[in-house]
Structures are given as structure tokens and as C-alpha cells.
Amino acid sequence: MASVTIRDIEKSFGSVNVLNGVSVDIEDGEFIVLVGPSGCGKSTLLRIIAGLEQQNAGNISIADELVDNLHASHRDIAMVFQSYALYPHLTVANNISVPLHMRRLSFLQRLPLLGRFMPGHKEIMDGIKRDVDEVTETLGIGALMDRKPGQLSGGQRQRVAVGRAMVRHPRAFLMDEPLSNLDAELRVHMRAEIAELHRRLATTFIYVTHDQAEAMTMADRVAVMMDGDLLQVDTPSNVYKNPTDIRVAEFIGSPKINILAAQVDGAGKITVGDRMLSGLYSSVKGEDIQVGVRPEALTLADIKAEGLPCRIVHHENMGSEAYFHAELNIGGRVISRMDASALDTFATGQEASIVIDPQNALLFGKEGQRLASKIEVAA
Amino acid sequence: MLGNSSPMAEALKHAVLIVGALIVILPFYVMLSYSMKSPNEILTNTGGFIGSQEKMVDDYCIKLGNPKKDCYRTPVFFNYGSAFEKAPLVRYLLNGVFVTLSIFIIQVLVALPCAYALSKLRFWGRDVVFAMVLVCLLIPVHAIALPIYLMLAKVGLTNSYAALIIPWTISVFGIFLMRQFFMTIPDDLIDAARIDGMSEFSIVWKVMLPCAVPALMAFAIFSVVAHWNDYFWPRVVITGDRSYFTPPLGLREFTGGADGDFYGPIMATATIIVTPLIVAFLLAQRKFIEGITLSGMK
Numbered sequence: 001m002a003s004v005t006i007r008d009i010e011k012s013f014g015s016v017n018v019l020n021g022v023s024v025d026i027e028d029g030e031f032i033v034l035v036g037p038s039g040c041g042k043s044t045l046l047r048i049i050a051g052l053e054q055q056n057a058g059n060i061s062i063a064d065e066l067v068d069n070l071h072a073s074h075r076d077i078a079m080v081f082q083s084y085a086l087y088p089h090l091t092v093a094n095n096i097s098v099p100l101h102m103r104r105l106s107f108l109q110r111l112p113l114l115g116r117f118m119p120g121h122k123e124i125m126d127g128i129k130r131d132v133d134e135v136t137e138t139l140g141i142g143a144l145m146d147r148k149p150g151q152l153s154g155g156q157r158q159r160v161a162v163g164r165a166m167v168r169h170p171r172a173f174l175m176d177e178p179l180s181n182l183d184a185e186l187r188v189h190m191r192a193e194i195a196e197l198h199r200r201l202a203t204t205f206i207y208v209t210h211d212q213a214e215a216m217t218m219a220d221r222v223a224v225m226m227d228g229d230l231l232q233v234d235t236p237s238n239v240y241k242n243p244t245d246i247r248v249a250e251f252i253g254s255p256k257i258n259i260l261a262a263q264v265d266g267a268g269k270i271t272v273g274d275r276m277l278s279g280l281y282s283s284v285k286g287e288d289i290q291v292g293v294r295p296e297a298l299t300l301a302d303i304k305a306e307g308l309p310c311r312i313v314h315h316e317n318m319g320s321e322a323y324f325h326a327e328l329n330i331g332g333r334v335i336s337r338m339d340a341s342a343l344d345t346f347a348t349g350q351e352a353s354i355v356i357d358p359q360n361a362l363l364f365g366k367e368g369q370r371l372a373s374k375i376e377v378a379a
Numbered sequence: 380m381l382g383n384s385s386p387m388a389e390a391l392k393h394a395v396l397i398v399g400a401l402i403v404i405l406p407f408y409v410m411l412s413y414s415m416k417s418p419n420e421i422l423t424n425t426g427g428f429i430g431s432q433e434k435m436v437d438d439y440c441i442k443l444g445n446p447k448k449d450c451y452r453t454p455v456f457f458n459y460g461s462a463f464e465k466a467p468l469v470r471y472l473l474n475g476v477f478v479t480l481s482i483f484i485i486q487v488l489v490a491l492p493c494a495y496a497l498s499k500l501r502f503w504g505r506d507v508v509f510a511m512v513l514v515c516l517l518i519p520v521h522a523i524a525l526p527i528y529l530m531l532a533k534v535g536l537t538n539s540y541a542a543l544i545i546p547w548t549i550s551v552f553g554i555f556l557m558r559q560f561f562m563t564i565p566d567d568l569i570d571a572a573r574i575d576g577m578s579e580f581s582i583v584w585k586v587m588l589p590c591a592v593p594a595l596m597a598f599a600i601f602s603v604v605a606h607w608n609d610y611f612w613p614r615v616v617i618t619g620d621r622s623y624f625t626p627p628l629g630l631r632e633f634t635g636g637a638d639g640d641f642y643g644p645i646m647a648t649a650t651i652i653v654t655p656l657i658v659a660f661l662l663a664q665r666k667f668i669e670g671i672t673l674s675g676m677k
Contacts, residue, residue: 047570050570050574051574052570052573052574071573072570072573072574073573073574073575073576073577077574078574079570079571079574081567081570081571082567083565083567083568084567085565085567085568085570085571086571087568087572087586087589088589088590089589089590098572098575098577099574099575099576102575102576102577102581103576164571164575
């Protein structure tokens with residue numbers, strides 16, 4: 001258990017900059033998820049924390065101790081890989097005990113054949129067996145001990161990989177997209193299992209994924225990365241409700257946030273198309289801005305209602321709710337998320353109008369930076 | 380089996396394969412047949428596959444002054460008997476086993492760390508080193524045989540096991556083959572081993588070696604077959620001392636000389652030499668083919 005501090009990490013491969021000065025403080029026992037599209041540098045950052053990659057600049061400290069010059073094996077962290085990286089020639093029990101063998105047995109005790117005759121060998125091996133049994137018990141893989149990785153299913157391999165990481169009680173767990181090789185159903189299940197594991201172990205977890213749903217459901221805090229920059233580090237609900245950058249707003253949330261072009265007049269009033277957003281004022285005045293509206297903050301209304309006229313081009317019934325894809329008459333496509341009962345009223349091909357909830361509209365400048373807004377309830 | 384090829388095309392394919400197989404098998408057939416026949420049957424090309432096995436007269440036995448009635452022999456026993464009696468064939472076979480295994484083991488000890496470094500470690504000049512390995516693949520053994528012989532002679536190592544083994548201990552082919560195989564092993568596995576606390580050498584022997592067994596089998600065939608059958612190099616460096624002879628050199632015992640060639644014993648010796656390889660191949664056939672196609676992984 002330890003805090004992890006990342007300070008101004010820069011990394012480039014040849015002339016390509018992968019990380020441009022990333023800093024983040026991860027608290028002891030925190031579950032932080034690094035999320036971003038592929039190629040954003042999140043895996044590289046994780047590998048730098050692990051000590052598998054050397055940064056060009058910046059420092060990493062674990063438990064307030066600089067680890068930049070420490071070999072991966074001396075940083076006392078464990079890593080779970082996307083491909084699980086289990087030793088294909090070893091049984092489950094041996095896979096899990098490898099880190100303990102390497103740490104507890106001396107060079108002589110590890111020698112094949114001769115090692116077992118070295119003093120202390122048996123006591124240490126008994127201790128290793130106890131610890132391995134404890135871990136496999138926790139993970140429910142006790143029955144698989146004598147199988148090889150090739151004879152296991154994806155979910156079982158994943159558990160073994162987690163077991164190998166858990167067995168030596170590391171100061172932090174690093175996980176590099178551990179669920180992306182599993183099928184959708186199992187992924188949702190393992191998501192809960194890993195979150196529970198984190199609660200039980202109360203150890204620092206640093207988890208990398210490109211799946212925003214994983215980030216939102218598991219994390220204490222989400223760190224959104226894009227093009228080698230850390231855009232925002234915050235709780236899942238803040239990242240969703242209060243994104244500081246349009247790229248964060250677009251990456252987090254499914255279906256994606258709707259972005260509409262808007263104009264601000266001299267008084268700060270905002271107009272989208274020919275409709276004014278009542279009660280919403282922008283901090284910048286007399287400029288073109290972008291308005292982000294989450295699908296649930298867009299509602300369809302009758303064509304005669306006060307809104308942006310549109311035509312419904314597609315609808316998706318999700319059971320409890322429905323997504324409507326609409327083409328705006330002023331140009332552009334939006335998605336609205338409504339209760340499934342809306343399907344009684346609206347269907348593909350219909351003309352309707354879109355009503356924006358000003359309370360939940362997010363304002364972004366031309367460069368994508370978040371703009372302050374003020375809501376005044378009309379008297 | 381592809382269902383869409385016509386019977387004619389199938390027949391043609393099989394005909395070509397059968398002819399090919401016959402061409403390959405024929406010399407072995409002749410070898411096996413001659414190893415069982417009397418000299419007279421060999422020269423007149425009679426007696427079918429195993430010969431009539433009529434008693435024949437052993438000329439050498441008469442030369443030694445024995446009465447003719449004691450010198451009748453059954454050809455098959457005569458051929459195989461003289462293979463073991465006139466030449467210390469058991470000793471040659473053991474030499475062969477020792478030399479071939481030593482070469483293979485040292486080649487593996489050298490090739491695995493080299494291949495690991497060339498495929499998984501990032502260091503300055505790696506590509507140049509690998510290019511040099513590839514260039515070395517192009518150099519024929521015979522081109523450098525003389526310099527190597529001279530060097531061995533200078534340090535007084537001719538007529539020794541060392542002369543038979545040392546020149547072959549670094550196999551660029553082995554390095555190349557293993558490097559190509561290691562490229563297919565995911566980097567994650569190595570990173571996991573590093574985090575688990577293994578040193579780079581431990582990774583080579585405890586992770587890469589077990590993963591590379593299929594590729595090592597393929598390499599083992601090439602290496603063992605080449606050095607077991609090698610006639611050229613032992614002939615060059617073993618100039619006098621027969622106790623270092625490898626099995627192929629044993630063949631020389633029966634060629635030429637005032638008595639003419641003894642085809643029967645020569646062929647018996649050849650049969651004895653190739654038998655271990657054929658038996659080994661048949662026993663491990665499946666593994667070998669797996670190794671050559673490198674499909675053993677996953």
C-alpha cells in the first residue's frame with residue numbers, strides 16, 4: 001500500500017512525443033483509471049510507473065520515495081497485462097508462485113534438483129504454498145491448480161494473472177486493459193469482481209483502459225488522457241458532469257455528447273440556430289462558441305413546440321430507454337436519450353423539435369476549453 | 380482434404396509424389412539390400428532384396444591360413460559381423476553420439492542468449508549485429524575450413540574431440556532460427572517475468588527455453604543430422620588417431636586397398652550409421668514436424 005506520485009513525465013519514441021509532461025498524485029489505496037483513446041500514451045505511462053520503460057524527463061515516486069533508478073522487480077508493484085502473460089509451460093500453481101520463488105528463495109535454493117537440499121528450502125516452500133493457497137481460495141481458482149494456461153478459459157486466465165499479482169502483496173497494482181480480451185458479458189462481471197477485490201485489498205490500483213464505461217464504473221478517480229496530455233483527473237461524476245475540455249466531454253459518456261455551434265451576443269445570451277437558450281448566459285460575450293448537451297438533456301417535443309426543428313432519422317429501443325437520432329434543420333445530427341415511453345409518440349421518419357435543457361448545457365470555447373456559464377431562472 | 384479437385388488431378392499428384400518417394404528411397408533400398416548380400420551377388424546383381432544367403436567363402440579367412448571348410452560364412456552375418464569386427468564401430472558410434480550432442484548443447488547455450496538479445500533487448504547496433512548474423516549464414520563451411528584447420532593445428536588441437544566440436548559451437552543458423560521464433564513470443568511475457576523478479580538470464584532459461592521447445596526440436600534435427608552425417612570435417616581434423624573417428628569415417632575402413640572394395644560390409648556400416656537417426660525420427664516424428672512448422676505454440 002502506497003501513494004504514487006507522477007511528476008512531469010515526458011517520453012518520446014524517436015521523434016514522436018508520447019507523453020508531454022504528465023503529473024498526477026495518486027493517493028494510498030485509491031483506484032485510479034487512466035482512460036483515453038488508443039495511442040494517447042496511457043499504457044506508456046503505466047509502463048513507466050512499472051519500470052519497464054524509462055522516461056525522458058520527470059520523476060515517479062512510490063510512497064514518497066523516488067523509484068526512477070529502481071529496476072521493475074524492486075519497485076514492489078505488480079502488473080496484470082492485457083494478454084495475461086502467464087508462463088505457458090507452468091501450471092496455475094507454479095505461475096502464481098513464481099514471484100514468491102524469485103523473492104524468497106536464494107540463488108542456490110532456486111537451483112534445479114540441487115535447490116531442494118539447501119538449508120531452509122522446505123520451510124520457505126511451505127510458506128509459499130500457504131500463500132498461494134490463500135490467493136487461489138480468494139479468487140475461487142483452487143480447482144485449477146494443476147492446469148496449464150492453455151487449458152483455461154479467458155476469465156480463468158484473467159483470475160490467475162490477478163492471483164500472480166496479488167500473491168506477494170505489492171504496494172500497488174498496475175493493470176493494463178485486463179478485461180479487453182474477454183467477451184462483453186464476462187467483462188461486466190469481472191468489472192465488479194475487480195472493484196470488489198480493490199475494496200478488500202485496500203491497495204492502490206492504477207488501471208488503464210480505453211473503455212470509458214470501465215473507467216466510470218470502477219474508478220475512485222478517472223484520469224482522462226489525450227495525445228500525451230492529461231486533460232482532467234476527477235471523480236467519475238465530475239468528469240461526466242463537469243468536463244474541463246470538450247475532448248473529455250466527447251470521450252466520456254455513451255452515447256456521445258451532442259456538440260452544437262452557437263453564438264453569444266453582447267449581453268451573454270446564447271443562440272443555437274435561431275433559438276435562444278433561455279436563462280443561460282455565457283461568460284464570454286460576442287463570440288462563436290460550442291454548446292455540449294448530453295443526450296439525456298435533449299428531449300424531443302412536438303414539431304410545434306419551442307425548439308429546434310428536426311427530423312428523426314433513426315431510433316434505438318434499449319428496453320428501459322430509447323435513443324433517437326435526429327437531423328437538425330439547421331444542419332448537424334444529435335442523439336436524444338429518453339424514456340422508452342417516448343417510443344409511443346415518436347418514430348423514425350417523423351418531424352419533431354428538439355428542446356435543450358439549459359441547466360445541463362455545457363459551454364466550450366472555439367479551442368475546446370470549458371467556459372463558465374450562469375443560469376438565471378426567468379422571472 | 381479439398382473436395383473440389385478432380386480424380387485425375389488427385390491421381391497425378393499422387394503419381395508425382397510416388398515417383399519422388401521412390402527416388403528418395405531407392406538408395407536406402409540398395410544400401411539395405413547390399414548390406415545383406417554376398418560379394419558375388421552384389422557384383423552380378425542377383426539374389427533379389429535379401430540375397431539367397433548361401434554360404435560364401437571369406438577370402439580374408441583363407442589368407443590367414445585357415446582351412447577352407449572353416450571359412451564358410453552366411454553373407455548377412457559376414458557383412459554386419461565385419462562391420463563391427465574390422466572397425467571398432469561401437470567406439471565410432473559412441474564418438475558420434477558424444478560429438479553430436481556436445482555440439483548441439485553448446486550451440487543451444489550460445490544461440491538462446493544471442494537470439495534473446497537480438498529479438499527482445501533494445502541496444503545500440505542491434506540491427507547491424509543481426510545483419511552480420513545473416514551474412515554469416517551465406518559463408519560456406521568449406522571456404523573457412525582451411526583457416527580453421529590451421530588455427531586448430533597451431534594450438535595443437537587436431538586429432539581431438541575439441542577439433543570436432545569447437546568449430547561448430549556457434550551456429551548462426553541456430554541464432555537466426557531462434558531469433559525468428561522469439562520474435563513471436565509476446566513482450567508482455569518478458570515484462571511479466573521482469574516484474575516477477577527474474578534476471579535477463581533467468582528469463583532466457585526459465586521462460587524462453589521452455590517456450591521454444593518446438594523450435595529447438597527443429598534446430599536439433601538440422602544440427603544433429605548434419606553433424607552425425609558429417610564426413611568432411613572429421614576427415615580434415617582427425618588425421619591419424621582412429622579412436623576419434625566418427626561413424627562416417629568408419630566407412631573408410633572398407634574402401635580401397637589391395638583387397639578391393641567390400642561393398643557388403645560398407646553397406647552394413649552405412650545401415651548401422653543411419654539407423655539411430657531413422658529410429659529417433661520415427662519416435663519423435665510428430666514433434667519434429669511440429670517443430671519445423673513452428674505450429675507448436677498456442
